[in-house]
Amino acid sequence: MPKRQPPKNSTWIQLTKDFVSEWPEVLEGLQFQNMPVKYLIHATIYVKNLTIRYDIQKELKIKSQERIAKSLEQLLKQYFASIINVDLKFNIPALKRDMESKTSMLMAKSFKK
DSSP states (O other), X not given: OOOOOOOOOSSEEEOOHHHHHHOHHHHTTOOOSEEEGGGEEEEEEEETTEEEEEEHHXXXXXXXXXXXXXXXXXXXXXXXXXXXXXXXXXXXXXXHXXXXXXXXXXXXXXXXX
């Protein structure tokens, strides 16, 4: 049976349900399946005889999130059948900071007198 192709999202990385359920400590209890590319520091793709390290933070300085997501998607599609493992390093402090600020703004609007 052939492997399923990854979904198409413009600037978001989609995390599979298996990833979320198998690695809950990575996400520190957050329940989501999609994440903007800007929260990834790098992605390392392990193929049979090759290791590809995609430095997303470096690329963000010169490319848009959409272009980075498309490049990463193309890499995954190109090597999809022979991928052994994919390691994603997240910028958890930035994610936490943004979530806290968005939550604070939402709460302030919700409970405004």
